Amino acid sequence: MKALGHVRICDFTGQLAGAGATKWLAAFGADVIRIEDPVKQGTWDILRMMPPFVDERRGVDFGGGFNDHNVEKRGITLNLRSERGRELLAELVKHSDVVAENFAAGVLERMGFGYERLKELKPDVIYVSNCGFGHTGPYRSFKTWGPIVQAVSGLTFTSGLPGREPAGWGYSYMDHTGASYMAIAILLALLHKQRTGEGQWVDLSCTDVGLTLHGPMLLDWTVNGRPARRPGFPHANRSEHPAWAPHGIYPAAGDDEWVAVACRSDAEWRALAGVVGAAWAGEARFAALAGRLAAQDELDARLAEWTGARPKAETVAALQAAGVPAAPVAKPAERVDHDPATSGFGLWPTAHHSKMGNVRVDGLPVHLAKTDWEIRRGAPCLGEHTEEVLTGLLGLSGEEVAKLRAEGVV
Amino acid sequence: MTALHGTRVVELSHERIAFAGKLLADMGADVVVVEPPGGSALRRWGPFVEDRPDPEHSLAWWHYNTSKRGVVLDLDTEDGRDGFRRLAARADLVLEAEDPGRLAGLGLDHADLERRELIWISVTPFGRRLPGRADLATDLTVLAAGGPVWSCGYDDHSLPPVRGLGFQGYNTACHHAVMSALTALLHRGVSGEGQFVDVSMHAAANVTTEMGSYNYLVQGTTVQRQTGRHAMETLTLPSQVRCADGRYVNTGVPPRQPKEYAGLLAWLRELGIADGFPEAVFLEMGAQRDFVDLSKIGQDDEITAIFAAGREALGFVASRLSAYDFFVGAQRAGLPVGVIYAPEEAFEDAHFVARGFQTPVEHPELGRSVRYPGAPYRFEKTPWRISRRAPRLGEHQAEVFAELAGTGSPRG
Numbered sequence: 001m002k003a004l005g006h007v008r009i010c011d012f013t014g015q016l017a018g019a020g021a022t023k024w025l026a027a028f029g030a031d032v033i034r035i036e037d038p039v040k041q042g043t044w045d046i047l048r049m050m051p052p053f054v055d056e057r058r059g060v061d062f063g064g065g066f067n068d069h070n071v072e073k074r075g076i077t078l079n080l081r082s083e084r085g086r087e088l089l090a091e092l093v094k095h096s097d098v099v100a101e102n103f104a105a106g107v108l109e110r111m112g113f114g115y116e117r118l119k120e121l122k123p124d125v126i127y128v129s130n131c132g133f134g135h136t137g138p139y140r141s142f143k144t145w146g147p148i149v150q151a152v153s154g155l156t157f158t159s160g161l162p163g164r165e166p167a168g169w170g171y172s173y174m175d176h177t178g179a180s181y182m183a184i185a186i187l188l189a190l191l192h193k194q195r196t197g198e199g200q201w202v203d204l205s206c207t208d209v210g211l212t213l214h215g216p217m218l219l220d221w222t223v224n225g226r227p228a229r230r231p232g233f234p235h236a237n238r239s240e241h242p243a244w245a246p247h248g249i250y251p252a253a254g255d256d257e258w259v260a261v262a263c264r265s266d267a268e269w270r271a272l273a274g275v276v277g278a279a280w281a282g283e284a285r286f287a288a289l290a291g292r293l294a295a296q297d298e299l300d301a302r303l304a305e306w307t308g309a310r311p312k313a314e315t316v317a318a319l320q321a322a323g324v325p326a327a328p329v330a331k332p333a334e335r336v337d338h339d340p341a342t343s344g345f346g347l348w349p350t351a352h353h354s355k356m357g358n359v360r361v362d363g364l365p366v367h368l369a370k371t372d373w374e375i376r377r378g379a380p381c382l383g384e385h386t387e388e389v390l391t392g393l394l395g396l397s398g399e400e401v402a403k404l405r406a407e408g409v410v
Numbered sequence: 411m412t413a414l415h416g417t418r419v420v421e422l423s424h425e426r427i428a429f430a431g432k433l434l435a436d437m438g439a440d441v442v443v444v445e446p447p448g449g450s451a452l453r454r455w456g457p458f459v460e461d462r463p464d465p466e467h468s469l470a471w472w473h474y475n476t477s478k479r480g481v482v483l484d485l486d487t488e489d490g491r492d493g494f495r496r497l498a499a500r501a502d503l504v505l506e507a508e509d510p511g512r513l514a515g516l517g518l519d520h521a522d523l524e525r526r527e528l529i530w531i532s533v534t535p536f537g538r539r540l541p542g543r544a545d546l547a548t549d550l551t552v553l554a555a556g557g558p559v560w561s562c563g564y565d566d567h568s569l570p571p572v573r574g575l576g577f578q579g580y581n582t583a584c585h586h587a588v589m590s591a592l593t594a595l596l597h598r599g600v601s602g603e604g605q606f607v608d609v610s611m612h613a614a615a616n617v618t619t620e621m622g623s624y625n626y627l628v629q630g631t632t633v634q635r636q637t638g639r640h641a642m643e644t645l646t647l648p649s650q651v652r653c654a655d656g657r658y659v660n661t662g663v664p665p666r667q668p669k670e671y672a673g674l675l676a677w678l679r680e681l682g683i684a685d686g687f688p689e690a691v692f693l694e695m696g697a698q699r700d701f702v703d704l705s706k707i708g709q710d711d712e713i714t715a716i717f718a719a720g721r722e723a724l725g726f727v728a729s730r731l732s733a734y735d736f737f738v739g740a741q742r743a744g745l746p747v748g749v750i751y752a753p754e755e756a757f758e759d760a761h762f763v764a765r766g767f768q769t770p771v772e773h774p775e776l777g778r779s780v781r782y783p784g785a786p787y788r789f790e791k792t793p794w795r796i797s798r799r800a801p802r803l804g805e806h807q808a809e810v811f812a813e814l815a816g817t818g819s820p821r822g
Contacts, residue, residue, distance in 0.1 A: 004593065007596075053628065064628035064629070132746075134765060137765040138760055138761045143744075144748070145746060149748070151659070152749060152751055152756060154755070157753070166650070167635075169574055170563070180589060181585070184585070192411075192791070200790040205787075208785065208786055208787075211783055212784070216472070217575070218753055219472060220457040224460065226457070227752060229752035229755070236575050241455055243456065247550065258554075323546070325548050328555055329559050332623060332626035341612050342616050344540050345537050345539070345540060369606040
């Protein structure tokens with residue numbers, strides 16, 4: 001049995017911030033039907049034609065990121081500039097529990113399918129919109145990508161080393177996370193509907209989400225008046241709260257090799273000092289936390305000298321054996337192909353894509369004992385399920401679909 | 411009405427899952443957080459009110475435990491274990507992040523307390539099904555071993571890669587714990603059946619690195635960290651620019667469409683600096699085209715010049731304006747750029763204030779309310795809400811156990 005086998009999504013999402021949400025639902029069995037524009041060949045979702053690629057083939061059916069984010073979904077084309085296209089969309093909305101989109105604010109409404117119209121078509125519809133700044137407020141018309149969301153919501157600023165410009169996030173953390181919140185919003189609205197029969201609109205703003213992710217840092221501002229923009233901050237690899245030292249990312253032997261060490265207590269420090277075995281590590285001034293905090297720069301430099309002389313795996317093994325938190329800074333190949341903690345979790349399923357063939361994708365980081373997720377089918381090629389959905393779900397004949405195709409409606 | 415009205419959650423307090431409990435509680439679930447005698451470890455995490463360490467004044471405890479009720483149980487005593495069994499016996503959902511083996515050793519694991527309807531969410535560093543030193547996992551080690559850290563840092567690779575602040579390793583695991591809990595609740599609504607859910611923090615980090623994972627999965631390549639922008643196989647051009655006031659902006663993806671070149675040119679003219687930008691002529695050419703075919707960059711001289719002029723124009727303007735003015739001006743010109751705010755600057759910004767993001771929460775003991783971060787989503791009918799400040803140690807002991815004994819009415 002599928003956990004969400006009873007749910008159908010009319011899916012306008014794209015990129016990662018939207019498509020990542022419906023990926024979760026699809027992997028748990030929801031019937032997610034992507035609606036794409038036949039005129040623009042679905043390229044509103046730029047990942048359709050962007051790298052990575054499995055081979056030399058290019059085009060709207062070969063984007064590797066698109067495949068990763070759209071596994072287990074069906075895809076149809078509908079030209080919403082045409083009256084017939086809009087009629088078919090209206091029918092699809094009537095057959096759906098949820099309409100999901102991550103256009104810029106107001107775009108779906110301008111296409112004639114704002115929330116009021118959706119409710120006319122289906123009074124208990126759930127409508128979840130996801131955009132950079134939400135549907136209200138002075139910046140509602142502003143546009144974003146993941147890195148812009150991270151910049152404005154403070155997450156770029158808090159990732160960096162002191163005295164330097166921000167390092168930020170080397171990927172769209174807020175696309176992944178915006179997608180998670182969009183999935184949470186859809187699931188919560190579905191639960192409410194399951195219990196009351198009532199639909200609703202959820203307005204999701206990725207910058208709002210980003211601003212909720214700073215932990216207690218914002219309370220330090222509102223309660224203590226301490227801003228994050230202050231000298232020496234952020235020192236992101238350190239741990240100011242909780243106060244732990246040493247705590248950081250240190251070099252290891254080899255080219256661009258690094259190891260993370262987190263020493264949480266005086267006892268762990270003694271264990272660490274024992275492994276290091278050098279005279280400096282035994283100095284009394286480092287025995288208590290206050291002394292280590294006061295001399296963090298020196299401590300980091302000493303520790304870096306020690307870690308830099310050995311392979312990261314050796315440091316991790318020695319420190320863990322002594323009971324000190326340590327981990328490698330894992331490179332993609334190491335964590336994908338040589339880490340039993342990912343392969344043993346079934347984290348990289350192989351999906352079969354109609355044109356690309358078998359491709360490994362990101363799985364989900366959870367397992368439900370009775371109704372687990374399943375990823376077998378790759379992302380839909382453009383319009384791959386148009387005929388299947390229009391005939392199977394909306395009751396059109398094959399001839400009617402052929403005619404629509406000839407007329408440019410699908 | 412709240413979305414999770416009447417949903418009873420028992421959370422064994424742990425820094426790894428406190429945020430998941432908050433997300434459920436702020437949507438209306440009745441979350442009872444169970445602390446050991448002496449209080450949760452989170453109460454010893456700073457910062458503290460006025461920097462004075464006090465278990466009731468930990469801002470970490472406050473932040474992660476809004477809308478919850480609190481009880482104290484010593485699971486090392488039979489009384490405490492009995493209390494937990496009674497709580498779990500009427501719960502819809504148990505949320506815990508104990509190291510694998512601990513609850514089984516106490517006779518309090520899912521297998522010991524299983525009921526047909528019960529949903530049990532376990533969040534552990536490597537998942538319950540796999541070995542690994544769960545006791546040695548922290549936010550830093552999870553993000554290092556799980557992939558995010560490899561992709562973050564500076565062009566200069568003699569500097570270490572960077573772990574972003576805010577406990578994002580814990581947060582990411584919590585998001586997936588909540589998605590799992592809601593998925594299981596929906597399934598239970600159809601089937602009547604609960605189930606056990608195994609969440610791996612390491613796995614959650616691994617599948618949220620965008621190209622870090624899937625460029626390797628698809629084409630076997632390894633991305634390299636770059637200052638303030640996406641890690642890619644090769645070095646790309648900088649997108650972070652220092653503005654006239656010394657603050658930074660992210661200039662995003664350079665203009666690519668005719669209307670973007672037109673907007674940019676109009677903005678330069680409005681600022682009265684178009685004459686000082688010699689490449690303005692190329693912006694004009696970009697604006698007049700029907701289509702700028704970026705695949706011709708490097709082959710078609712005119713397109714190459716148009717694209718370069720767009721990039722350079724952004725830097726040219728940025729160096730003449732404050733970061734904020736650049737952000738608003740560029741966005742009004744139709745260009746998706748962002749000011750790089752410190753968190754408090756975003757919190758105080760007019761847009762977020764207008765959306766009501768700042769959320770006052772009463773703290774009677776302080777005699778005042780405190781402004782908290784607000785809703786991550788706006789529900790039309792079942793709004794997000796902080797129903798109360800985080801519980802004081804054992805604050806709801808009598809109330810919760812009176813309900814269990816049937817002498818009080820359950821909160822709903």
